[in-house]
Amino acid sequence: MVDYVSALSIDFNLIWPEIALLIGASVILLGSISKSFRPVIPAVALISCIVAMLLASQQWGHQGSGFADMVTCDNFGVMFKQIFLIASIVTLFLGFRYLKVKGLNRPEYYALILFSTAGMMVMANTADLVVMFLGLEIMSLPLYVLAGFNRRSLESSEAGIKYFLMGAFATAFLLMGIAFIYGAAETTNLRRIVTNFSYIAYDYNSTAIYFYSGIALTLIGFGFKIAAVPFHSWVPDVYQGAPTPVTAFFSVAPKAAGFAVMLRIFVFGLSGVELLTTAFWVLAVLTMSVGNILALRQDNVKRMLAYSSISHAGYILVAMTVGGADAVSSAIFYLVAYTMFNLGAFAVVTVMETRSGCRSEFSELTGLSKVHPYLAAILALFMFALSGFPPTAGFLGKFYIFSAAVHKGFIWLAVIGVMNSFVSVYYYLRVIKTAYFDEVKGKVTPVVLSPTVIIALIITALGTLGLGFFPQQLLEFSQAAIFGMP
Amino acid sequence: MLEIIIIGTLKVIAVVVVVLTCCAYSTLLERKVLAYMQHRLGPIYAGPWGLMQPIADGIKLMFKEDIVPDRSERLMFMLAPIVSFIPALLVFAVVPFSSDFSMFGYEIKGVLSDLNIGVLYIFAITSLSVYGLVLAGWSSGSKYSLLGGIRSSAQMISYELSYGLSIVGVILFANTLSMTEIVNQQASFWDMFIFRQPLAFLLFLTCGIAETNRLPFDLPECESELAAGYHTEYSSMRFATFFVAEYGYMLAVSSVATTLFLGGWQGPFLPPVIWFLIKVFGFMFFYIWLRATFPRFRYDQLMAFGWKVLFPLALANTMGTALWVLLTDSVN
Amino acid sequence: MSEYLSVLIFAVTGAAIVLFTFFISKLIRPHNPYPEKGVTYECAEDAIGDSWIRFNPRFYIFALIFVIFDVEVIFLFPWAVAFGELGLFALVEMVIFILILFFGLFYAWKKGVLKWV
Numbered sequence: 001m002v003d004y005v006s007a008l009s010i011d012f013n014l015i016w017p018e019i020a021l022l023i024g025a026s027v028i029l030l031g032s033i034s035k036s037f038r039p040v041i042p043a044v045a046l047i048s049c050i051v052a053m054l055l056a057s058q059q060w061g062h063q064g065s066g067f068a069d070m071v072t073c074d075n076f077g078v079m080f081k082q083i084f085l086i087a088s089i090v091t092l093f094l095g096f097r098y099l100k101v102k103g104l105n106r107p108e109y110y111a112l113i114l115f116s117t118a119g120m121m122v123m124a125n126t127a128d129l130v131v132m133f134l135g136l137e138i139m140s141l142p143l144y145v146l147a148g149f150n151r152r153s154l155e156s157s158e159a160g161i162k163y164f165l166m167g168a169f170a171t172a173f174l175l176m177g178i179a180f181i182y183g184a185a186e187t188t189n190l191r192r193i194v195t196n197f198s199y200i201a202y203d204y205n206s207t208a209i210y211f212y213s214g215i216a217l218t219l220i221g222f223g224f225k226i227a228a229v230p231f232h233s234w235v236p237d238v239y240q241g242a243p244t245p246v247t248a249f250f251s252v253a254p255k256a257a258g259f260a261v262m263l264r265i266f267v268f269g270l271s272g273v274e275l276l277t278t279a280f281w282v283l284a285v286l287t288m289s290v291g292n293i294l295a296l297r298q299d300n301v302k303r304m305l306a307y308s309s310i311s312h313a314g315y316i317l318v319a320m321t322v323g324g325a326d327a328v329s330s331a332i333f334y335l336v337a338y339t340m341f342n343l344g345a346f347a348v349v350t351v352m353e354t355r356s357g358c359r360s361e362f363s364e365l366t367g368l369s370k371v372h373p374y375l376a377a378i379l380a381l382f383m384f385a386l387s388g389f390p391p392t393a394g395f396l397g398k399f400y401i402f403s404a405a406v407h408k409g410f411i412w413l414a415v416i417g418v419m420n421s422f423v424s425v426y427y428y429l430r431v432i433k434t435a436y437f438d439e440v441k442g443k444v445t446p447v448v449l450s451p452t453v454i455i456a457l458i459i460t461a462l463g464t465l466g467l468g469f470f471p472q473q474l475l476e477f478s479q480a481a482i483f484g485m486p
Numbered sequence: 487m488l489e490i491i492i493i494g495t496l497k498v499i500a501v502v503v504v505v506l507t508c509c510a511y512s513t514l515l516e517r518k519v520l521a522y523m524q525h526r527l528g529p530i531y532a533g534p535w536g537l538m539q540p541i542a543d544g545i546k547l548m549f550k551e552d553i554v555p556d557r558s559e560r561l562m563f564m565l566a567p568i569v570s571f572i573p574a575l576l577v578f579a580v581v582p583f584s585s586d587f588s589m590f591g592y593e594i595k596g597v598l599s600d601l602n603i604g605v606l607y608i609f610a611i612t613s614l615s616v617y618g619l620v621l622a623g624w625s626s627g628s629k630y631s632l633l634g635g636i637r638s639s640a641q642m643i644s645y646e647l648s649y650g651l652s653i654v655g656v657i658l659f660a661n662t663l664s665m666t667e668i669v670n671q672q673a674s675f676w677d678m679f680i681f682r683q684p685l686a687f688l689l690f691l692t693c694g695i696a697e698t699n700r701l702p703f704d705l706p707e708c709e710s711e712l713a714a715g716y717h718t719e720y721s722s723m724r725f726a727t728f729f730v731a732e733y734g735y736m737l738a739v740s741s742v743a744t745t746l747f748l749g750g751w752q753g754p755f756l757p758p759v760i761w762f763l764i765k766v767f768g769f770m771f772f773y774i775w776l777r778a779t780f781p782r783f784r785y786d787q788l789m790a791f792g793w794k795v796l797f798p799l800a801l802a803n804t805m806g807t808a809l810w811v812l813l814t815d816s817v818n
Numbered sequence: 819m820s821e822y823l824s825v826l827i828f829a830v831t832g833a834a835i836v837l838f839t840f841f842i843s844k845l846i847r848p849h850n851p852y853p854e855k856g857v858t859y860e861c862a863e864d865a866i867g868d869s870w871i872r873f874n875p876r877f878y879i880f881a882l883i884f885v886i887f888d889v890e891v892i893f894l895f896p897w898a899v900a901f902g903e904l905g906l907f908a909l910v911e912m913v914i915f916i917l918i919l920f921f922g923l924f925y926a927w928k929k930g931v932l933k934w935v
Contacts, residue, residue, distance in 0.1 A: 026921055033928040494824045498831050506835070548843040556856035557869055568836050575832040579825045599824040606895055607825075627869040628858045640877050643884040650891035657898035718859055723843040727836055786934035789880070793932045797887070797923070801916060804894065808901060808909050815902070 011066035014073045017052040017059070017081060018118045018125070024048025025114035032107035042096055045110035049089050049117070056081040056121075065127070069189055072127040079332060079481035080124035080260040083339055086459075087253040088117040090343045093456035094245035094350050097448070101354045104150055104243060112142035112149075113249065120257035129178045129188040132261050136174070136225070139257055140167050143250065147242040159241025166224060166234040174221025180214030190269045197272060215270065219279065225258035226313050229286040236294075239306035244353050244360070247302060248346030251309040252339045259316055259335060267323050268485045280321035281413060288314030288420040295427050301349055301360045304427055305342070308386060311424060312338055318417050319401045322408045325482055330400030332478035337393035337467050341385035344460030348379045351453055355445050365431065367440035372447065378461050380432045385464045387428040388421050393467035400475075493592060501598055505578055508766075509733040510540035515767070516774050523778040544726065552722040557627030566625060567720070567727035570618020574734035576611045580604040581741045582666045584751050584758040596751065596758065597666055604665035605657060608742055609650055612697060615735060616642045619699075622728070623716035634715025637785065642697055644792040649693035651800035655686035655807045656746050669750035680747040685803045687747045689796060691772075694739035696792065698732065700773055702780040703788060740769035879931055883923070890919050 012019070028044055031037035056078050065072040091113055099105040119138025126132055144167060148160020178188065184207045185193040223231040239247045266276055291311030298304040316338075319331035349360050358364055369376040385392035398421060405414040467474055514529065514536060521528030529536030554563060584596035601607050616639050623635015656679050660668045672678045680687045696703040717728045744750055744765040753761035783791070858865040897904075897912055926932060 026918075029925050030921060033925070490820065494820075495827055495831075498824065498828050502828070502831050502835060548839070549847055551848050551850060552843070553851065553855055555858050556853075557858050557865075568833060571836055572829060572832050576825070576829055579828045598828060599821040601821050601825070606892075609892075609895075624870075626858075628865075629860065629869055629871055632869060632871065633873065636873055636877055640880050643888070644880060647884065647887050647891055650888070651894070654891070654894045654898045657895065658901055661899055661902045663895065663899055722847060723840050727839075789934050790932065793883075793923075794927065798920075801920065804898075805913060805916065808898075808912070811901065812906060812909055815905075 008068050009066040011064065013059075013062075014064060014066050014071045015125070017056040018121050020048055020052040020055055021114045021118040021121070024051075025111040025118070028107055028111040028114070032111075038107060041107045041110055042092060045092050045114055046089065048114060049085055049092065052117075052121075053082065053085045053089075056085065070128050070131045071125055073125065074485070075481040075483065076264070076485055077121075077124040077126075077260070079478065080256060081121045083256045083336055084117050084120045084124070084253050086463075087249060087256070087339055087343060088113050090347070090456045090459055091245050091249040091253075093452045093459075094248060094343075094347055095243075096452040097450040098243065098245050098350050098354055101356075102150065102243065103152075106149075109146070109149060112146050116140075116142040116146070116249075117253065120253055120260075123257045124260040127190040127264065129181065129190065129193075129265075132265075133175060133178060135257075136261075137171070139254060140171070140225075143167075143254060146246045146249070147238055149246060150243050153241075155241035156243065157241075159238045162234055162241075163238045170221050170224030170231070173217050173224075177214045177217030177219075177221055180210045180217060182214075184208070184211035184214060190265060194269050197270065212273075212275070215266075215273065215276070216279075218265065219276075222258050222262050223283065226255050226262070226316075227310050228283050228313055228317060229290040229310065232287070232290070232310050235310055236303050236306045239309070240300060240302045244302065244346060244350040247306075248343050248350065251305065251342050251346065255309070255313060256335050256339065259313075259320075259331070262320065263328060263331065267320055267328055268482075271323060277321055277323070280317055281410075284314050284317035284321050284413065285416055286314075287311065287317055288417060292420050292423045295424070298427070299362050301352075301362060301365070301431065304362075304431075305345055305349070308424065308427070309342060311420065312342070312386075314420070315398060315401055315417060318405055318410075318413055321413060322401075322405045322410055324404070324408060325479070326407065327401065327404040328482050329475065329478040330397070330404050332481055333400055333467075333471070333474055334397035336474060336478070337385075337397040337464070340460050340463030340467065341382045341392065341394055344378070344457065344464060345382040345386060347453065347456045347460060348375065348382065351375065351447050351449065351457075355447055362430070362434050365434045366438040367444035368435040370440065371444050372449075375447070375449070375457075376435045378457055379435060381461060381464060383428040383431050385468075387425045391465070391468045393464050393471070396468060396471045489592075493594065494598075497594070497598060501578055501583075502575065505575060505734060505737065506730065508737055509730045510544065512733045512737065512770055513543070513729070514540050515770060516777075519771065519774045520778055523775075547722060547726040550722040552724060553719075555627055555719050558719065559625040559627070562621050562625035563719075564724070566618055566622035567724045567731065568618075569621055570615055571727050571731040571734065573611045573615040573618070574731045574738055577608055577735075577738035577742065580607055580665050581738075581745055582669050582750055583741075583762045587758075600664060600666045603663045605653055605663045605668075605746075608665075609653065612649075612735075612738070613642075613646055615697075615731075618731065619716050622720070626716070626719040628719050630714070630718045631716050634718070638699060638716060641699070641703065641788060641792075644789055645693040645696035645703075645796070648689050648792065648796040648800040649697055651797070651804050652683075652686040652689035652693065653746065654804050655683045658804070658807050658811050659683070665745055665750075669745055669752060672749035672752055675749075678747065678749045678752075683747065683803075683807065685799065686807075687743075689800050689803065690743055690747065692796065694743060695773065695776065696788075698735045698739055698773075700736065701777040702783050704782060736770065736773055737766065740766045740773075743769055876934065883926060883931070886922065887919065890916070 024044055024047070027048075028041050031041060031044070059073055059078045060075060063074050092110065095109055095113075099109060116139050119135050119140070119142070122135030122138060123132055124135075126135065144160060144164040147163040148157050150156035151160075181193065182188050185196045187193060187196070220231065224234075227235045239250060242250060266280075270276060288311050291307050291309075291314055295304050295307035295311065298307060316331050316334055319327040319334065352358060352364060352368075353360050355364075368379070381392065385394035388394045388398045390396075398417070402414040402417055405411075405417070517539070518528040518536065529539040532538035532542045554560060579598045580601050582597035582600075586593060586595050588594065619638045619642075620635045623631040623633070623638070626632070656668065657663065659679060659682055660671055662668060668679075695701075717725060720728060741762070744762065748765050750765075751758035751762040753764075756764075858869060860866070893915075894912070897908060901908055
């Protein structure tokens with residue numbers, strides 16, 4: 001009898017974090033059947049996230065692959081796993097009271113978040129296109145459901161359907177792209193694709209055409225996931241319609257997962273394709289500019305944050321255009337920082353939305369500074385971070401990215417990026433202005449700050465400030481993350 | 487090469503003719519058996535014991551006007567009977583009906599086509615048959631037909647799972663998907679898979695009845711509430727095709743059951759083909775017996791039975807069989 | 819390949835026989851449609867409303883569950899064929915796989931998805 005365990009190089013150490021999440025999610029789903037188990041469900045979700053986090057940190061520094069080369073474990077993946085887990089932990093905290101207030105307190109929320117996070121971790125943990133696709137699907141399917149989680153609300157259902165249709169459409173592109181790449185390179189393993197690359201790409205016959213169209217289609221597929229312009233049209237409606245904690249999750253985690261895969265494929269793997277640099281240049285400029293300009297005109301905070309998240313994807317695309325160790329480590333730094341302050345901003349919106357009849361319009365922010373000075377201050381902090389003021393993490397993130405761009409000679413790109421940051425200041429500061437200086441009409445309904453939300457706010461605020469004051473630690477981590485990447 | 491094609495074609499024609507004849511006479515069998523079970527005589531006027539009855543029925547239906555309702559989707563309406571008939575027939579392509587024999591100096595295989603994935607092929611083809619019913623139900627433009635078509639699709643897919651799983655138990659023992667190979671492994675009486683897989687046999691039989699929409703699972707047709715269901719609007723030869731398809735499908739399930747569980751054509755004294763026919767018609771008799779005995783299920787009972795009883799049982803049977811195979815292997 | 823060829827011949831022959839009988843029947847049967855004949859049957863009353871009525875969405879849910887488990891069953895076929903060589907390892911893997919899917923069925927069951935109201 002053949003020893004299949006070693007023949008297939010099955011090594012569970014590579015996938016324990018994912019397994020922990022999946023077990024947690026399954027326990028939640030099965031436990032949801034009994035009424036008496038329901039109160040502990042959030043705790044189960046939280047514990048499995050923390051366990052996954054610990055298990056993932058155990059993987060730091062280990063380089064290995066297994067499962068017939070389908071799973072690759074490296075620092076890069078571990079770094080991203082931590083980002084996803086932080087995002088999902090904060091989302092779990094955010095959801096706790098919000099769901100109760102909105103009458104959505106169903107255990108599936110927690111399970112779906114965990115499933116989706118597990119999918120992202122699969123995406124970050126592999127160098128094989130098929131497994132990446134698998135991870136993408138595990139990530140996306142729960143997200144479609146989560147977007148339409150408030151199924152009694154028209155907007156949420158619309159968000160769910162829209163996200164599902166666009167996502168399925170993008171998935172088709174992605175799959176077609178993978179098929180083309182497979183046809184040209186005769187493998188789906190990224191490392192072997194890179195090895196074969198030299199004679200595919202310069203071989204100006206049909207193989208190269210298939211290869212390039214494969215890359216283009218893959219780029220479109222992931223473009224949808226990270227909401228790069230011109231594949232962004234679903235973002236505002238979905239972000240506005242979905243329940244706010246879910247929106248917070250959307251704006252951070254799937255984006256980070258998309259970037260993890262894109263960095264692996266396009267920046268590390270196919271760094272030799274010159275066309276890609278041009279493509280990313282155009283994408284980055286479009287994404288930054290369109291996102292920022294459209295955000296100027298929004299009257300709804302959630303929609304504004306949706307467009308702002310598009311523009312932030314643009315900044316990270318700048319780093320991808322530049323390429324090289326500095327730019328990539330700054331992209332990772334930016335992703336971590338962005339996770340912190342964007343989640344924080346959405347956390348404040350979530351808190352605001354727990355008031356009845358609140359639709360997170362700008363006008364509803366008036367008088368916040370009088371009633372809740374601390375909340376207003378923390379909101380201001382996140383807005384400053386989003387617009388990139390020192391001493392927040394937002395400033396350093398942008399600074400690292402643009403300085404990397406300048407070093408590599410992408411002066412114009414940096415200039416456009418900085419100009420975009422200036423534009424964005426307008427609408428971020430508008431939030432602060434509304435909260436602090438606008439006249440209060442009528443009575444301001446106070447919000448209830450539950451302990452879980454306070455924890456989420458503290459985590460994100462500390463992250464935003466801490467990374468701003470002490471960036472060195474994270475920078476070292478992100479440099480270590482890309483150390484040894486091909 | 488030419489020889490092979492000629493022999494192949496002749497064999498195909500022979501099988502088609504035999505299958506169609508069997509279908510026709512199954513209707514007579516059904517009417518006769520039902521009649522005797524209900525203390526009636528059944529058809530007696532056409533020929534001795536009504537033996538000419540199927541032919542008379544066929545001729546009568548041929549002379550009937552073919553009505554296409556105004557509201558129907560014409561093309562689909564016309565195609566549906568063919569779509570439901572072909573899969574029923576195609577199953578017989580891989581069923582070994584006899585041992586290899588020689589005739590006129592040629593060695594002839596006892597099966598039309600010995601596919602190495604025979605069982606998978608049958609599983610695939612039988613699941614196609616649902617399309618015919620759904621198309622018929624949808625294209626007729628009648629509420630009864632639509633409901634009948636939808637019901638039948640839900641019923642067939644629900645029972646298909648256990649249907650497939652019950653076969654897996656046999657494959658675990660046989661380690662092959664070839665039908666011929668499976669028959670060869672049941673050479674002696676106690677080797678028949680029914681003795682090693684009794685539960686799977688029962689599951690297969692039950693699901694087979696549900697798959698063919700026979701009583702007590704004939705919800706899609708259900709004269710009393712749906713007025714014949716998916717073929718309400720059909721008349722003339724198109725109706726006859728549905729009828730033949732239904733009986734063909736019953737024969738198909740019977741012969742697959744015979745092959746997988748009862749050793750196919752294996753048997754002492756009599757020629758293999760005869761043994762095969764005896765076993766198949768034994769199943770057919772069983773079908774009719776059931777019809778005479780049981781009332782119809784209610785729809786929710788039917789779905790619950792499929793999902794909550796049969797499917798878990800089939801899963802458990804599969805896993806148990808795997809464990810059994812593993813244990814006996816390691817003992818040897 | 820010739821094995822599949824005979825399957826093809828078989829299918830063609832079957833279709834030909836059906837079409838042939840349709841053709842014969844077309845030659846000999848009467849053809850006399852009038853509007854009352856073309857009316858949809860609805861217990862001898864005039865049909866009310868559209869025929870493509872809405873039906874219970876539960877059918878879709880069953881179809882969705884079916885797709886999941888049908889893939890499982892198809893996956894079991896090659897597993898069962900190769901089981902003799904694979905041994906304990908394959909059994910454990912498959913038990914895990916089936917357990918996960920069975921959890922899904924159990925969940926759907928308890929959530930009342932399988933209940934036909």
